[in-house]
Amino acid sequence: MENPLIMENPDNTLQVATAGEALIDLILQPDGRYEPCIGGAVFNLTRALARQGIGTLYLNPLSGDRFGRQLAAALASDGVQLAHPQPVMQSTSLALVGVDDEGHPDYAFYREGVADRAITAESLIQSCRQAPALQMVCTGALALAPEDAPHYLPWLRTQREAGTLVVVDANLRPSVMPDLEAYRRHVQAVMQQADVLKVSDEDLEHLATPGGDALARAQHLLDATSARLLVLTLGAQGACLFTRDGRQWRAREAMPLEVVDTVGAGDCFLAGLLAALLTDDGAGRGLTGAAALQAPLDDAAGRRLLAHALASASLCVMRRGCVPPTRAEVQARVEQNPCVSG
Secondary structure, eight states: OOOOOTTSSSSOOOOOOOOOOOEEEEEEOOTOOEEEEEEEEHHHHHHHHHHOOEEEEEOOOOOOHHHHHHHHHHHTTTEEEEEEOOOOBBBBBEEEEEEEEESOEEHHHHTTTBGGGGGOOOHHHHHHHHHOOOOEEEEEEEOOOGGGGHHHHHHHHHHHHHEEEEEEEOOOGGOOOSSSHHHHHHHHHTTTTTEEEEEHHHHHHTTTTOSSSSHHHHHHHHHTSSSSSSEEGHHHHHEEEEEESEEEEEEEEEEOOOOOOOOHHHHHHHHHHHHHHHOOOOSOOOOHHHHHHOOOOOOHHHHHHHHHHHEEEEEEETSSSSOOOHHHHHHHHHHOOOOEEE
């Protein structure tokens, strides 16, 4: 039987390449046990893009250990292509995850000498060159560790120079970065390479971005970079989309959600936004990816991007763990549960 996820993109043209962590979340249970679950922000984003019909290439190696095989199997089942199909000897990254009473996760990472960090700038660049139809590259989260700068920064510069859309998800983890100032400086350097930025209100706090509130901080950050689009997530208050030419849209769910947990919510939000950006809006313009951002977004386009992103995140938080929705599920939610402005 054919995989219905792969059938949503039958020729599986590679549109997006992702680079960053793929790991095992060891999630603390009420009885004190730790349950292993596949995860990592970039891994979640990669699966979420593929499940929404986007041809996706994952650039980092995976381990040949039991956990690495689980990660590879999950990516394959969702239709993701691996730049390194052969496993490496390094072990899989691990994260210890606790969830507070409001469903928010906290993390401790074990990532020295691990498989997903066994990369070079040249390997990332070469893998992208072998995907000639590539429109977009994405990174963020743990890939923003300063010690990994020699790998990711030259790759991002090369992609941007080639005209490929660069997407950076700040998704900061300050608790596991020993030198917070060096971390901030490096995140700022990476964001200078971005065409599309995603940040949360918490990310802006961690970056010490000036401004009286989250929206003012987000605008300041956009002004300080050359990004064409910035999206700010505000938890239960929804999200806001900013453009280089001064346009702004804000939206939230019309009704409160039955939140199971928020693991992967931001990753699925970004996948929904990018999937909408890479998909023809049906209005006859036919502009997607980088071409869609060459001209100013109109009101309908801005609302469409936010609606798909919010629907994708909402479906995630109503499920246990990160189970990214399919394109059909997101479209159905957009139609049945329209979000509201403000």
